[in-house]
Amino acid sequence: MGKLTLVAGASTHPFRFSFKAAHMLKQFGHPVYLVGRTPGEVAGEPIHTSWPEKLDRLDTITLYLNPVHQAIVAEKIITLNPKRIIFNPGAENDELAFKAQREGIEVEYACTLVMLNTGQY
Secondary structure (H helix, E strand, C coil): CCCCEECCCCCCCCCCCCHHHHHHHHHHCEEEEEECCCEEEECCCEEEEECCCCCCCCEEEEEECCCHHHHHHHHHHHHHHHCCEEEEECCCHHHHHHHHHCCCEEECCCHHHHHHHHHCC
């Protein structure tokens, strides 16, 4: 079984990297939980418009939110206690990264798509 990944900033627009990531994560065998501003469906999975209180077996949160939007949900991100957070290009946020590391959460400034394609995920 793959690594359960929450895609933050999920979108139904095919040109968005979060859309591509949801598809590629599933293609590589990783279950996804999608959170976005607008409901819809991507890769056969619903986009939730609110954050879960808890997600069992959550491995990774991959962020496609800019730091302004991250600030609104930063505590929810930390409370979910993923094993790691991936800050994709454009989502870099030293303040949230520091908070996460302080809580024992691994932090990576990387591209989920590249990580998947190069076997680093």
